[in-house]
Structure formats: C-alpha cells, structure tokens
Amino acid sequence: MVKIPNKAYQSQDLLKNLFLAGQVAGRHLADDPVLLALQITRKLPYPLAQRVGACLGRLPGAGTRALGAQVRGERVFPDDAARLLRENPAERGAAGAHGGSLLSIWQGIQRRIAAEVALGFGVLDWRDESLPTVTRARAAWDAGYVSESIELAERARKSGYASRLRGEALMLTPGWQVPLEKPGTKAPRANQDRENPKLSVLHLLTNSTPATQSGYTLRSQRLLEALLKKDISIKAYTRIGYPVMIGNLTAGAQAQDGPVIYERFLPASLRGTQPQRLAQWAGGVLKKLSELQPQERPRLVHTTTNYPNGLVAQAVARQLGVPWVYEARGLMEETWVSNKKTEVAQSEAESSQRFSLIRNRETELMQRADHVVTLSETMKGLFVERGVAPESITVIPNAVDEKLFDQNLSPEQARAQLNLPAEGFWVGSVSSLVDYEGFDTLLRAVAQLRRKGADVRVLLAGDGVARGSLETLAQRFAEDPAVGEFAVFCGRLKPEQAYIAHQALNVFAVPRRNDRVCRSVTPLKPIEAMALGRPVLASDIPPLAELVHNGMTAPTGLLARAESPESFATALEELMQDDAARAAYARAGREFARSRTWAKNAEKLESIYEKLCGFSHEAPK
Incomplete structure (x- = not known):
C-alpha cells in the first residue's frame, strides 16, 4: 500500500x-x-x-x-x-x-x-x-x-x-560533556530483556543519502543495509538541522533510501551556539526513544567522526545506560589542515592551538568509547600511538556490494553507454575533485605520454572545489597540438552510472598527494574498481600500498611516487604495454575485493555489538 x-x-x-x-x-x-x-x-x-x-x-x-x-x-x-x-x-x-x-x-x-x-x-x-x-x-x-x-x-x-x-x-575543552536538559528514559540492559529476539542499535550520523552523496554517506548506507539483512534493528538519526542547513528546504521528518530509514531532527528553531545545539539534539534523540516500547529501545549507540557526534553519542549512551561505539573514519585535525591552500598555511595550522585541541578531543573520545571502529590497519596503528588500547579497536575497511561482481562490461561497452569514444587507452577516477586527490599529477602524466605519441585519455567523474582548476589545466595542455583534447569531466554521476564510469577505464587511478591526511585514510572507490575488474595505479603511500600489496592476493596494480608526473607516466606506460599484467592485476583485484564486502563487515559489527551488550541473538526462523 x-x-x-x-x-x-x-x-x-x-x-x-x-x-x-x-x-x-x-x-x-x-x-x-x-x-x-x-x-x-x-x-x-x-x-x-x-x-x-x-x-x-x-x-x-x-x-x-x-x-x-x-x-x-x-x-x-x-x-x-x-x-x-x-x-x-x-x-x-x-x-x-x-x-x-x-x-x-x-x-x-x-x-x-x-x-x-x-x-x-x-x-x-x-x-x-x-x-x-x-x-x-x-x-x-x-x-x-x-x-x-x-x-x-x-x-x-x-x-x-x-x-x-x-x-x-x-x-574542544578536555573533559567537557554535553549537558542533558531533561533526563531521558533508561533503556533496559540487553541481559534484562531476553524476550526480544532482536539486537537494537542507534546510529547517529552527520549526514546521509539520498540528500548527500559522498564516501561518508555511501559507507553508512551500505553498512546499515547489511546490518538490516542480519535482522538487527536499526534507528538511524542524522544531525540536528540536516538537511535544511545545506539547502534542502523540502526535507521531512524522515527520508528513506532502500530499506534504510533516516530520522531527521528539524526543530522550529536552533539554539545559538554549537554546545547548545548538541544538547538540543541529544535531548531530541532521547525524547524520540522514550516514545518507543522498552523492548524497542537501543541496547547500543554507534556514531562516526567527528567529535560533535561523539559527544552526543556519549551523552545519549550515558543517559540510556548502554555502551557506545566510536567509528573513526579519519583524522579530523589532519583533514582540517589538508583544506589549507598553501604550504605556509598548512604548516601554521599544524602548529596551532586548534590543531592540538581537535587531536586531543578525538583521542579522548576514542579512549572513553566502549569500542573503536576504524578503516585500516594504518589508522589503527596511529590511534594506538595516541594511547588508544589496541584491543578496543577493530578494523572494518571500506568494502563493496556483492552485486558489483555480476557486472562485466568491457571498456568499449561502458564507453558506448556514456557516449565516449571507443578508441584510446583511458585512465581516470570516480571521486570528489579536491586538491589532495592529486588529479593534477595524473593530467600532467598523461600530457607527457601524449607528447610521446601515446593515445592516452583521462576520464574524471565527480565534482568538487578543484574541478575548475583541473579543467583549466587540461585546457592549457590541450593548446599544445602534440597533446590536444584528452580529458573528459562528466560531473557527479548517479551510483549506477558511476559503476559504468569505472568500467569505461582501462586503469583506475588514485594519485593522492603525500599529505598527512592521505597517509592515514583509505578511500572507497579503488576497492569498487577492483571489484569491477580494473587494475589500480596509486600513489605509494601507506593506505594505498595496503590495498595494492595487501598480503592476501597478488598485487592488484602498480604504485607510483606521489606528486610525481614522471613516475605516474612511467607506470602508466608500463600498464599500457602489458595486456597480460593488466589482466593479472584485475583478477587479483577481484579476488581481494571479494574479501571486503559489506556483508562480511556486518558480521564483524554484529560480533562487536553482541560482545559489548553481553547478548547473542538469533534471527527468527
């Protein structure tokens, strides 16, 4: 109905x-x-x-x-x-x-x-x-x-x-916690209500699909879908004021994407300061939960970076008397620094008061959470160095939907669907177009190869603050008759079109800069490219090297020196000239991607939830 x-x-x-x-x-x-x-x-x-x-x-x-x-x-x-x-x-x-x-x-x-x-x-x-x-x-x-x-x-x-x-x-003050204006209803501990066959978890999120399409929201969506398939009850709430605060004035109290329902908190007015808004959000969450039947209330709270979310999750879990999980998807202070436009500004930011406050706040929340989830072994190692107990951290990497393994378009077939020329050797990415992704390095490398007579072309699908400068750079190269027009920017694509764009490529490129934030965070898109049978050419920095030389399969591609067009050009030329190597990388990539599915990640999360709650549930037969 x-x-x-x-x-x-x-x-x-x-x-x-x-x-x-x-x-x-x-x-x-x-x-x-x-x-x-x-x-x-x-x-x-x-x-x-x-x-x-x-x-x-x-x-x-x-x-x-x-x-x-x-x-x-x-x-x-x-x-x-x-x-x-x-x-x-x-x-x-x-x-x-x-x-x-x-x-x-x-x-x-x-x-x-x-x-x-x-x-x-x-x-x-x-x-x-x-x-x-x-x-x-x-x-x-x-x-x-x-x-x-x-x-x-x-x-x-x-x-x-x-x-x-x-x-x-x-x-950002050490020890500060969100004050709760009105006490909320206590939730029953898991072992106090054995009649409920479901494990119920509250997820607090910054944003979500369908209003926002990003690596963050897609990871959340895929994880929640996989958890729902395991018959875990999910309540997913986005931050207060979202998505009206990003310009979506027609947003309602709920939004649904597939099986996942996102609750919105859209009050008639917002408090004046951020701490007041966090208290307003936490109070709103507890009010909604108090309207549920006791057996429906969450036995655990799960939130993702950054620290405002962590502070709200801590307050709600404290009031409910349940454990909470902090999913650290990045290093927030490093992300902040990476947005600076000049090396001088980045250096100043790294030594600033705000940098140390953010770093210390994130570390404190990880130490106070009942468990920490992160994206890679590289990130886990960084958190352990900061004093987080290694036994309290579980790596749940970015993953792929198993349906991707059923897609098997040739590059020429995929290009035809996107109205792209069939000829040429195509390299590129499906990604946010931001500075630290390093796509200027890729454009320079391809321009070098074209001057040598190679028919190499670039496809970049996505949008972002660096798009204008990248298009300007490509146009400047195109003025050289030896280079000509070689780059296509197709903007942001719907998910199903994005998968076709992956398959339109002969090689998927991840030319990330050697920035501190890039040395810690593993992107989602190269794993999708592997699942779709495309070899990867990536910068030789730890999280990307962890994907290409993963220790589970043969290499899934090649690594090149970050921010070096010459190194990328050399590696790309090697890939162009060796069809057998590209096929081997593609096979290894698919094998590796099969070990990283959202279904497997959901199993890991379920195990964490049950251990923290002292609870084991079985789906009804």
Whole structure:
C-alpha cells in the first residue's frame, strides 16, 4: 500500500524549514552581510558557478574580479587584488577627502571583498591591523588561533559571533560533556530483556543519502543495509538541522533510501551556539526513544567522526545506560589542515592551538568509547600511538556490494553507454575533485605520454572545489597540438552510472598527494574498481600500498611516487604495454575485493555489538 503524503503536513514542514533556514541566515546577516553574500556565491552548482564567475570577472573592481576567480574555482589569488590589500587605507582615505569620497567608498568595498576572498584562498594574514576586525577574527579562527579569534570577535562587538566561537572552543575543552536538559528514559540492559529476539542499535550520523552523496554517506548506507539483512534493528538519526542547513528546504521528518530509514531532527528553531545545539539534539534523540516500547529501545549507540557526534553519542549512551561505539573514519585535525591552500598555511595550522585541541578531543573520545571502529590497519596503528588500547579497536575497511561482481562490461561497452569514444587507452577516477586527490599529477602524466605519441585519455567523474582548476589545466595542455583534447569531466554521476564510469577505464587511478591526511585514510572507490575488474595505479603511500600489496592476493596494480608526473607516466606506460599484467592485476583485484564486502563487515559489527551488550541473538526462523 502506498501512503499518500498529506499536503497540509508537507506545507507545515516547508514553512518550518523556511523559518529554520531564515533564522540561521539572519544570524549570519547580523554577523556580516558581505560574508553571507559571498558564501551564497560559493554554493552555486558548477555550471552556474562558471557563468557567474565569468560575469564577475568582467566587472570593474579588483575585489569583484577576485571573487569571480574564486567562484570559477581558480587556485591562485589575483595579483591586482593582492596589491589592493597591500594599500594603506589611511592614505587612500586622505586622498579621497578631496572630492573623491565616492571613489574612496568604492575602493573600501572592493578591499573588503578582496579580504574575504583572500581568506577563502588561504592567503590572508589575520595580524594585518588594517583589515576589518571581524574579518581578522575569522582569519584567526581559520588559521587555528582560537583564543585570538574570540578576542577579535569581542573587540569587533559581534557578540553573536563571539558567543559561537566560545561555544566551539568549549566543545574542544578536555573533559567537557554535553549537558542533558531533561533526563531521558533508561533503556533496559540487553541481559534484562531476553524476550526480544532482536539486537537494537542507534546510529547517529552527520549526514546521509539520498540528500548527500559522498564516501561518508555511501559507507553508512551500505553498512546499515547489511546490518538490516542480519535482522538487527536499526534507528538511524542524522544531525540536528540536516538537511535544511545545506539547502534542502523540502526535507521531512524522515527520508528513506532502500530499506534504510533516516530520522531527521528539524526543530522550529536552533539554539545559538554549537554546545547548545548538541544538547538540543541529544535531548531530541532521547525524547524520540522514550516514545518507543522498552523492548524497542537501543541496547547500543554507534556514531562516526567527528567529535560533535561523539559527544552526543556519549551523552545519549550515558543517559540510556548502554555502551557506545566510536567509528573513526579519519583524522579530523589532519583533514582540517589538508583544506589549507598553501604550504605556509598548512604548516601554521599544524602548529596551532586548534590543531592540538581537535587531536586531543578525538583521542579522548576514542579512549572513553566502549569500542573503536576504524578503516585500516594504518589508522589503527596511529590511534594506538595516541594511547588508544589496541584491543578496543577493530578494523572494518571500506568494502563493496556483492552485486558489483555480476557486472562485466568491457571498456568499449561502458564507453558506448556514456557516449565516449571507443578508441584510446583511458585512465581516470570516480571521486570528489579536491586538491589532495592529486588529479593534477595524473593530467600532467598523461600530457607527457601524449607528447610521446601515446593515445592516452583521462576520464574524471565527480565534482568538487578543484574541478575548475583541473579543467583549466587540461585546457592549457590541450593548446599544445602534440597533446590536444584528452580529458573528459562528466560531473557527479548517479551510483549506477558511476559503476559504468569505472568500467569505461582501462586503469583506475588514485594519485593522492603525500599529505598527512592521505597517509592515514583509505578511500572507497579503488576497492569498487577492483571489484569491477580494473587494475589500480596509486600513489605509494601507506593506505594505498595496503590495498595494492595487501598480503592476501597478488598485487592488484602498480604504485607510483606521489606528486610525481614522471613516475605516474612511467607506470602508466608500463600498464599500457602489458595486456597480460593488466589482466593479472584485475583478477587479483577481484579476488581481494571479494574479501571486503559489506556483508562480511556486518558480521564483524554484529560480533562487536553482541560482545559489548553481553547478548547473542538469533534471527527468527
């Protein structure tokens, strides 16, 4: 039976969501209307961003043109905007006093825009006292100077922004826990209710499909699907305000993707600071759980990084009197550093107060959790070095759906479905297009081979902040007649199309940079490529080497020196010239992928859950 949604109820949801989004936008407007306007431009879809960026680039004003460059995805802060920021505002103001006041105002606006854009490019010095104080506060926070950013926000008399920064700092304070405003209902311990044949688990998530398509959400979706097949009862709740806060104003109280139902927490209003919102979220979770029958309440709480989720899971589990699992999917402080645009900014961030606070907070939560789940042996080793007991950590790697093994398209057949040329040797990836993925290295390597006469082509499926700069680089190479047009960017694809894109390739590339975050996190997509019978060419860094030389099978591909186009070109040429080696790598990859399925991961998780709960259940016959 199909349930027809109540239109009146949907209208109420929409009005509530509009009010919620408007409330948050109003806070940002009060903080800084210029910043709010700039943030809106940064959320534009890629095709629209290219058109808007081009229009802005043709307008007068160095700040406006710099904004256009940023919207288009360019990676270098324009020289004329940099010169504008170096000007002495006092001298410009004195010159403007002689009949040039409108010009002075215009230049002041342009300098303000240039400063905000420079912050986005990572080249703004928060110590520059000629900048607006609130801009300096944001730049200081972005650089990791927690105490200084709060002081500057207070000096700028932005009480709301200062309060939010103090809240962020409070969450990072060692020992701080989410206060529960109202006590919740205790859940029965597993061994107190033997009549319930199901193990019930609460999952707290940052986001989810279908609203967000990412490696994070796909891992969550696949794990939950596999757990449901084992007849484990799952309650999956996403963070408070999601997905309205990312622009989905039509979101309802629930969203379903296949068998998985995600509960949303969309209150009529959000509290002002992050600690208050975490308390609001935890209270909302406990209220929902109190409405369930005692035997339906969770016997365990499972959450994923980062620390706000961990803090809420800790509070809810504490109130319910049940154990909790912390799934560390990355190193949050390293991820934060990796988003910095320059080596200088990354170095400064690594030595900052914020870096150490995040690192210590994540470590503390792993130590306090009843069990830790992570993605690779590399990550487990890092956590053990930080003081987490090795016996409390289980590696549950990224995996594949068993249905992938049934797909067996040739590269030519897959290209035909994507309307790509059949000829050529294709290398590429299905991935987020972000800087640390290193696809500029791949483009440079392929350009080298094409200059030698090899018909090598690149396919990149996905989107991200680096897409604009990658397309610009490919176009620049294409101006060389010896290289020509060789790269196809097909944007974000639906899952079924993404699998076809995998199969359109002769070689799947993972040219990740040798960044600290890349040396710890194992990506999902290369394992899918192995399941689909494609050899892998990857950077020689620990998590990727762990996949290619896994100790279970023959090598699944080749490794090349990270950030070295020459090394990638050499390895790629070797793969092009040896059909037998590619076939052997593909066979080994499929064999390895069969050991990493979501069904096997669900068995591991079930074992962890039962051990923590002192409970063993059998599915009804």
